[in-house]
Amino acid sequence: MADAAPIIEIKDVTKSFGSVTALKGVNANIREGEFFSLLGPSGCGKTTLLRLIAGFEQVTGGTIVIGGKPMKDIPANQRPTNMVFQSYAIFPHLNVAENVGYGLVRKKMGKAAMTKEVDEALAMVDLGGYGERKAHELSGGQRQRVALARALVMRPKVILLDEPLSALDKKLRDQMQHELRSLQKSLGITFILVTHDQEEALIMSDRIAVIFDGTIAQLATPEELYRRPATRKVASFIGVMNFLDASATGGGDTPYQLTIPALGKVNIDAAQAPAGLSAADITVVGVRPEMFTILDEDTGSFEHEVQGTVTSTDYYGDMTYYTVALPGASDPVTISMRNTAGRAVARDGAKVTVGWGADSIVLLE
Amino acid sequence: MRGIGKFISSKWLVVYAVAYMLFLYAPVILLPLFAFNDATIVAFPLSGFTTKWFDLLWTTDALHGAVRNSAFVALSTATISTLLGACAARSAANYSFPGQKGVMGFIMLPLVLPEIIVAVALLVMLMQLGMSLSLWTVIAGHVLICTPFSIAILSSAFAGMESSLEEASLDLGETRWGTFRRVTLPLIMPGVISSLLITFTISLDEFIISFFLTGTDVTLPVYIWSQLRFPSKLPSVMALGTILLAVSVALLIVAEVFRRRATRRQGMDAGSTQGLV
Numbered sequence: 001m002a003d004a005a006p007i008i009e010i011k012d013v014t015k016s017f018g019s020v021t022a023l024k025g026v027n028a029n030i031r032e033g034e035f036f037s038l039l040g041p042s043g044c045g046k047t048t049l050l051r052l053i054a055g056f057e058q059v060t061g062g063t064i065v066i067g068g069k070p071m072k073d074i075p076a077n078q079r080p081t082n083m084v085f086q087s088y089a090i091f092p093h094l095n096v097a098e099n100v101g102y103g104l105v106r107k108k109m110g111k112a113a114m115t116k117e118v119d120e121a122l123a124m125v126d127l128g129g130y131g132e133r134k135a136h137e138l139s140g141g142q143r144q145r146v147a148l149a150r151a152l153v154m155r156p157k158v159i160l161l162d163e164p165l166s167a168l169d170k171k172l173r174d175q176m177q178h179e180l181r182s183l184q185k186s187l188g189i190t191f192i193l194v195t196h197d198q199e200e201a202l203i204m205s206d207r208i209a210v211i212f213d214g215t216i217a218q219l220a221t222p223e224e225l226y227r228r229p230a231t232r233k234v235a236s237f238i239g240v241m242n243f244l245d246a247s248a249t250g251g252g253d254t255p256y257q258l259t260i261p262a263l264g265k266v267n268i269d270a271a272q273a274p275a276g277l278s279a280a281d282i283t284v285v286g287v288r289p290e291m292f293t294i295l296d297e298d299t300g301s302f303e304h305e306v307q308g309t310v311t312s313t314d315y316y317g318d319m320t321y322y323t324v325a326l327p328g329a330s331d332p333v334t335i336s337m338r339n340t341a342g343r344a345v346a347r348d349g350a351k352v353t354v355g356w357g358a359d360s361i362v363l364l365e
Numbered sequence: 366m367r368g369i370g371k372f373i374s375s376k377w378l379v380v381y382a383v384a385y386m387l388f389l390y391a392p393v394i395l396l397p398l399f400a401f402n403d404a405t406i407v408a409f410p411l412s413g414f415t416t417k418w419f420d421l422l423w424t425t426d427a428l429h430g431a432v433r434n435s436a437f438v439a440l441s442t443a444t445i446s447t448l449l450g451a452c453a454a455r456s457a458a459n460y461s462f463p464g465q466k467g468v469m470g471f472i473m474l475p476l477v478l479p480e481i482i483v484a485v486a487l488l489v490m491l492m493q494l495g496m497s498l499s500l501w502t503v504i505a506g507h508v509l510i511c512t513p514f515s516i517a518i519l520s521s522a523f524a525g526m527e528s529s530l531e532e533a534s535l536d537l538g539e540t541r542w543g544t545f546r547r548v549t550l551p552l553i554m555p556g557v558i559s560s561l562l563i564t565f566t567i568s569l570d571e572f573i574i575s576f577f578l579t580g581t582d583v584t585l586p587v588y589i590w591s592q593l594r595f596p597s598k599l600p601s602v603m604a605l606g607t608i609l610l611a612v613s614v615a616l617l618i619v620a621e622v623f624r625r626r627a628t629r630r631q632g633m634d635a636g637s638t639q640g641l642v
């Protein structure tokens with residue numbers, strides 16, 4: 001995967017709408033056959049970037065290259081991309097088969113060949129036999145599948161998905177996430193997904209570009225992004241993160257010597273730090289809730305331990321989220337524990353011992 | 366509201382409604398009544414049933430010319446104003462430009478402008494330009510007053526159409542013209558038909574502008590007006606009026622059916638995407 005050629009090259013792309021700058025110099029290479037997500041809060045420019053790739057908008061500066069061809073002056077209808085719209089944009093005056101076959105009409109294939117292609121595409125999205133249905137007879141999930149089939153049937157190099165799952169209820173969304181993912185893997189087509197849902201991006205993507213305020217804040221695999229967020233902003237956008245005041249010395253070839261008032265002193269391998277980070281830049285470190293452990297008789301001892309008091313508990317069934325006040329910390333920390341067999345849920349006010357390791361510390365710019 | 370409803374009892378509401386309907390339609394009912402009355406003088410009591418006034422219409426050549434002129438004017442007006450209306454409605458729905466509201470306001474102004482003022486102004490302008498009056502000048506005047514109606518009807522047709530549908534069509538490789546033909550036009554078609562019918566009806570019935578701008582070829586309303594000078598022609602004018610009334614009502618009903626179908630088609634679509642966006 002890592003050596004696959006880029007199918008889309010985005011170079012210094014800027015986009016302004018009047019006085020509003022939506023994109024401020026975006027660079028990214030999207031590899032052939034990967035599931036790539038553009039993740040960010042609403043208004044960050046992720047949809048604008050997708051629309052630039054599709055050809056619905058023209059770049060203000062920079063270039064977009066798709067399949068080796070610069071896309072300047074190439075209109076949407078001549079680009080090797082197809083979009084699944086947020087609203088699905090199913091043509092209301094056509095039935096399902098006519099919707100799916102819409103783009104094939106221009107390809108001037110025979111009627112039999114076209115019917116075959118449409119049937120195959122519908123089968124691919126589990127809508128075999130729905131060809132005669134009218135658009136308004138479909139449920140939200142079915143409309144989404146029709147929109148997907150309509151894009152797939154064109155055999156594009158890239159499929160663009162603009163928040164395609166945001167309208168579905170949670171259960172259907174979970175199911176579609178897995179279906180989309182396995183469909184993408186089996187077809188090997190490059191998918192670019194726009195989403196504001198970090199969980200969705202983590203589940204589905206090979207790589208994620210986190211976009212804030214018109215620039216890519218971090219481009220990484222889901223695991224890198226979760227484990228090693230580059231900035232505090234990324235860290236708080238992806239999952240839950242405890243931020244603890246810290247100061248550091250060392251770095252470079254030597255380990256960082258961190259002083260974290262809430263937890264104590266610890267040495268951290270410099271390889272864990274984002275590139276170019278110097279010790280003086282470190283004022284805060286992050287710790288994921290699941291990286292803390294509340295000790296009980298079944299858990300062994302930890303490299304580092306600290307005493308705390310539970311101030312509140314949120315019980316989720318499989319998990320419990322504890323808010324724990326640590327003596328040296330300005331704010332209480334959040335700790336999540338799996339409710340395994342035999343583990344008692346600590347009550348509010350309980351004195352607990354919290355265990356943690358050096359590898360749970362995330363160094364942030 | 367319930368208190369007020371009880372206060373004005375439902376009986377009085379019925380009386381009010383009936384009186385209102387009588388006021389609106391009693392004069393119109395007189396038209397067919399006298400058209401079938403077997404007497405030259407238009408007065409009660411009625412003196413018997415006849416269809417001779419209708420028969421007389423078939424043999425009046427001047428009338429036939431006026432009907433042909435009116436049909437030509439109304440068809441041309443309907444086509445031109447619907448085309449112009451479609452362009453304006455489309456641009457109003459899809460683009461915003463500085464002064465857009467002002468421009469749209471100006472285009473819609475003829476809706477509320479007194480027709481006689483429009484007519485006199487047009488006449489003065491045409492005289493200044495040295496153009497001779499003909500059916501084409503009547504058409505120009507009619508287009509001016511009909512276009513606002515077209516815009517109003519077609520604006521709702523365009524507004525009800527999801528903008529991503531056209532983008533989806535382009536995305537699927539269709540050209541702009543192909544997109545218009547395969548997506549836009551079918552979706553606004555009920556609005557287009559509704560606009561054609563309503564502008565046709567307005568042009569067919571219009572008198573003041575036709576009267577001022579007509580040359581030697583008169584339109585039907587102008588012809589009817591000219592016949593009113595002869596008392597003996599009055600019953601056949603009544604018969605003609607009856608036919609016009611029937612045609613107008615029929616056209617408006619058809620237009621309304623299409624308008625509702627358009628709303629339903631788009632309402633359906635809006636309904637099914639509701640909660641999705």
